[in-house]
Amino acid sequence: MWIEAIVMPREEDTPYRPSLLRDRRAVYEVGRHESLQFRERVLNYLQSRQLMSAVKWVSEPGSLPMVTLRCQERVLEQLRQAPQFEAGKSLSLELQS
Known part of the structure; x- marks a missing residue:
């Protein structure tokens, strides 16, 4: 089964400094x-x-460090275990009229 996963870099402990x-x-x-x-x-x-x-x-790359994947659940589990990434499943919105 294919899922949609979102991957972002894990936040660092350094304080935010505006550009x-x-x-x-x-x-x-x-x-x-x-x-x-x-x-x-x-x-x-x-x-x-x-x-x-x-x-x-x-x-494709955008303007934020974020990647969306269409992948199998085992890929998401591996990404969740990696210390350099924050990963989760995106929510699907099924709209009914």
């Missing part, structure tokens, strides 16, 4: 770069544990 960048384009580019690097870390993790055969789809 000194005031240019929106620069802030966006920094976010895109962080997102691309995080996506690569997730894919490397999955490949190193030979889990890619249990992954159907991986989201």
Whole structure:
């Protein structure tokens, strides 16, 4: 059975510091770069544990370090156990009229 999982980096204990960048384009580019690097870390993790055969789809990088996967439950369990990731199942909304 395929599920949709959301993966984010585990929060660090360092306090939040607002960006000194005031240019929106620069802030966006920094976010895109962080997102691309995080996506690569997730894919490397999955490949190193030979889990890619249990992954159907991986989201493209966005402006936040977050990856959405269409995967099997065992992939989500492995990601939850990894100390560098926070992972969970996304909620499905089935609307009825």
